[in-house]
Amino acid sequence: MGKRNNKRRKEEISEDYCFFCKDGGELRVCDFRNCLKTYHANCVGQDDSFLKNDDYWCCGSHYCYICRRKPKFMCLCCPKAVCGNCYQGAVFANVKRNKGFCGHCSKLAFLIEENAEVDSDGEKIDMKDPDTFESYF
Template identity: 35%
Template sequence: MNHSCNPNCETQKWTVNGDVRVGLFALCDIPAGMELTFNYNLDCLGNGRTECHCGADNCSGFLGVRPKTACATANEEKAKNAKLKQKKRKIKTEQKQMHEDNCFQCGDGGELVMCDKKDCPKAYHLLCLNLTQPPFGKWECPWHQCDICGSPASSFCEFCPHSYCRDHEKGALVTSALDGRPCCSEHNPKAPVAPEYWCKIKRRLEQQKPEEEAKE
């Protein structure tokens, strides 16, 4: 009979008429034709271990080594599944934030400072921000703070960095003729920006629309 770390039989010592006998007894109901196995329980001496090839789920790997417990087998299975999940998991690539190519204050191109606020594409010249050096660390552009009190803005001019909080937004913006976009008092509602600058803004908005629809 072959050895198994998960046998269907066990050995028992019996004394019969004064002689020691070894009996084999079933540990469970064994279907007809199934191989009978028992645990050899051999002692391992030094490094001379014999590999076990029984194929049981709780196989210890060597004869004479205690079979794995159900808990150890379950933990091994979990670790195996975790490795498989790691392999299957797709690596998400961060989408690079796109910024406008023209200053949001004056509309010209050149060397620009980019807003670091998520999903804000605005960029500015240092001179338009009254700065001599680029801002340090994570920087949010003036468009996100109320012009009057500096609180987080809720209403924005679509043509310059002017913006207002809930307490100061009343009457600060009017609807312009360009796609109904709000504009502040510094712009003429009938023609808030130069035609060439509006073409650049419109092209940028058209590029953003497919990205927003894809996110939804």
């Protein structure tokens, strides 16, 4: 099977929602080995030409968000990852083996656990409102 056929097959079995915002639409699959995560162009800071571009691209789950080295720990809920060297300085809660929550996602997890109605900034949150980021968490 050629490279083009492998890419087509990967697109057929990849996730059908953006791993960052959890919404559907026009998405691009991460090119890293067996990663099936997909993203909107604007969710990864790109313009629409990114969706048609054949250049190799891998999502943030495959490099440290601080130094861009190979990661040791990955967030379960978003494409943030951190290497062993940067782990001490990063806000990251390790849960199991190399998986855990980045600072942002751990705050959301605590809010869900507490069944909170406002976040630490006093902003109203609604986990059931599909128009909010936290509802997709």
